[in-house]
Amino acid sequence: MPLTAAPLSGLPDPHVATVVPKRDFVDRVVAATGARRAEARPIIEATLDQLGQILSAGQTLAVPPLGRARINLERDARGGDVITLRLRRRASSTAPILVEKP
Template sequence: MEETKQTIKKKKGKAGGETRAGGGAEMPAGPKLKVAKAQGAAETDLRMKELLDRVVERTQAKKADAKPVIEAMLALLGETLAEGRGFNLAPLGKLSINRTAEKGPNRVVVAKLRQKLTPGTQDTEDSDGAPD
């Protein structure tokens, strides 16, 4: 994967500070975000078949037993997102919904997923990442 730098579009607010592109709270000036660019979706996206195979391999469950459980879990996660709710599921992480939009027959959800860098490490932050 090729790593490139991408910046968030910013505009000047009334007080001269930077605000988010859609308006709202002032953002402090900070470093540019590093975003990994994928070569192609077929190479990087996890598909249902691969997910099922990896779960079966990891749990030693039968494929016929694992498939309905995985499908039900994904359906519940999708319904949760459709309701506009985030979730905090270890070890996946905490997902916060930033905004949603209905575009034609599709729903677009813009979200932030916060994950721990190394599993099992303790830090002084709560599950939402804010210091005490």
């Protein structure tokens, strides 16, 4: 009888990713900060643009509580560049983010 690894109960399959669309991402940021969507959206767009530019330039990005991200592998594909990142996070990075309103 061949041996097979039994999945650990309660843990998600690491090969199945849940995709969070940008609209949902913006909604989560708006809910977490209490900012108006019209105010938050351009800031989020600019932030995402800068993240992409920094990583595309091959620079390491150190942004707590996200962690330290660096390019692990980069290759050209027909649709554009494929960049594989390595993200190192602290073990206690699940703490809630508190935002103080003025």
